[in-house]
Amino acid sequence: MIEDKSLFEIINILEDKIPNLDAGEIFEFELENLDYKALVDLAQINYCKFISPKILDDKTMVRFQKLNTDVSFHKENDDKEKYGTNSLFGQINKTSQPAFLHYYLQALKNVDINKRIRVLNLGVNSGDEFEVIKQYSKSFENLELTGLDYCPSAIKTAKEKFKDDKNISLLEADINNLDSFNLGTFDLIISIGTLQSVNSNFKLLFQDIVQKYLKKDGAMILGFPNCRWIDGEMIYGAQPKNYNFPEMTVLYNDAQFCKKYLQQKKFRVTLTGKEYIFLTATSIRKD
Secondary structure, X not given: OOOOOOHHHHHHHHHHHHHHOOOOOEEEEEOOOOOHHHHHHHHHHOOEEEEEXXXXXXXXXXXXXXXXXXXXXXHOOOOOOOOOOOOOHHHOOHHHOHHHHHHXXXXXXXXXXXXXXXXXXXXXXXXXXXXXXXXXXXXXXXXXXXXEEOOHHHHHHHHHHOOOOOOEEEEEOOHHHHHHOOOOOEEEEEEEOOOOOOOOOHHHHHHHHHHHHEEEEEEEEEEEEOEEEEOOEEEEOOOOOOOOOOOOHHXXXXXXXXXXXXXXXXXXXXXXXXXXXXXXXXXXXXX
């Protein structure tokens, strides 16, 4: 029972008890004053899922369910199907998460998607971001959307999903070999968590994409994952290899590099978001 403990004491108790639980096991404790935001944060920090409290004899029992930290696409081998339809990644629906969808919609609003025509999504996977555009855009039929992904099963799923949308083209392609396709230039380029994950020099690849494929009066939306997906849950904080805790230096450096580069190219740039950091860039060129 920890209902009369301070937050400092509760943190220490959870850090002592939770690591000893098996995956799926539930830790219950009585708490009189419920602060649901604090409880969700405490659950995530301790790799748990906050599940609905239950009432027993007029007592409120808080319940944390231990996540299986081995169930994560981050631990899978890097191959074409790591992000495939039947993979752990393929079971994730980012757009069902308010922390993702809210800021993605904000980014679409900031770039004024309704006045864009040619849209390129690098790392489209099964097309979640295109689905949102289809729902959000007031002139979806006027858009020309092109999506590229390295994963065969993901592109196959996306093609089936958008088979009736003649304005969507989907290509199985390696982002490192964009020059082999006659893509042209685009009014809007979107890439969510892809440029940083490919086996290439991130900064050089980013610069090359801006120079060759983004119109001078175009716009860009980049998503930098500041989270990990563990046992189906989105857990805050990017965690590089060889770290056992969140560490965001690389994320911040990459986002800041892109911001400064686009500002030099006369783009207005904003950074928003939490679990996903969204960089939104719109041209302010006068010529």
